Amino acid sequence: MKKPVVLVVDDEPQILRVMRASLPIRGYEVITASTGEEALNQLSKQIPDLLILDLAMPEMSGLEVCRRVREFSTVPIIILSAKGSESDKVAALDLGADDYVTKPFGMDELLARARAVLRRLSTANDHVLTVGDVTIDIDGRRVVVGDKEVRLTPKEFDVLKYLVNNAGKVVTHRALLQTVWGWQSTDQTEYLRVFINQLRRKIEVDASHPRYLITEPWVGYRFVPNE
Numbered sequence: 001m002k003k004p005v006v007l008v009v010d011d012e013p014q015i016l017r018v019m020r021a022s023l024p025i026r027g028y029e030v031i032t033a034s035t036g037e038e039a040l041n042q043l044s045k046q047i048p049d050l051l052i053l054d055l056a057m058p059e060m061s062g063l064e065v066c067r068r069v070r071e072f073s074t075v076p077i078i079i080l081s082a083k084g085s086e087s088d089k090v091a092a093l094d095l096g097a098d099d100y101v102t103k104p105f106g107m108d109e110l111l112a113r114a115r116a117v118l119r120r121l122s123t124a125n126d127h128v129l130t131v132g133d134v135t136i137d138i139d140g141r142r143v144v145v146g147d148k149e150v151r152l153t154p155k156e157f158d159v160l161k162y163l164v165n166n167a168g169k170v171v172t173h174r175a176l177l178q179t180v181w182g183w184q185s186t187d188q189t190e191y192l193r194v195f196i197n198q199l200r201r202k203i204e205v206d207a208s209h210p211r212y213l214i215t216e217p218w219v220g221y222r223f224v225p226n227e
Helices: 011-024 036-047 062-069 086-095 107-121 155-166 173-181 189-203
Strands: 005-011 030-034 048-054 078-083 099-103 129-131 134-137 142-145 147-148 168-173 215-216 218-225
Touching: 005 011, 005 036, 011 030, 030 036, 030 168, 036 048, 036 218, 048 062, 048 107, 062 078, 062 086, 078 086, 078 107, 078 218, 086 099, 086 168, 086 173, 099 107, 134 155, 134 168, 155 173, 155 189, 168 173, 173 218, 189 215
Parallel strands: 005 030, 005 048, 048 078, 078 099
Antiparallel strands: 129 134, 134 142, 142 147, 168 218, 215 218
């Protein structure tokens, strides 16, 4: 079985050493780059299965690398960011990154995020989306959780469909608002919070301790399938 190829881009030599030592023994083939330019050069030769990208790099930032990569590739991107840089996380996610891990991070957490990103398949064109025990019938606009049908308003349905279609991925407030309500609504985060709370009351066993619809503070939401 072919090992997934991971390109790790970070200007910290210690991070690259840890990745080169840790990822192969967990079943990954590792390529490294220490600058944005080097990363883009690597990508011109080979598109990996996963890109792990540090945001804070000199000369060419991780944000710029992310923007350029998305011009020619849909390779999954996990960004590495320092604590307190929520605006950079949001910017990277809005540019097309799939997830983020905050430094300092544990290898187990990073690998869990990597597995989730690699496992997630695009189901945007499917008529029925099934993630864990949540099933959405696109044409029939029906939602079933476990063996129970849940009644949703049209906008609640659209919000849930988008989150499930991106299961495991952090979806920013801006991306969700723009997709469901249009570009003019991208700053209405409180409005979105009301819809998320309504959805939780309908699909969660305990809305105060959500299992599916997880809040990513200051960033957005993530749908976590029950697998």
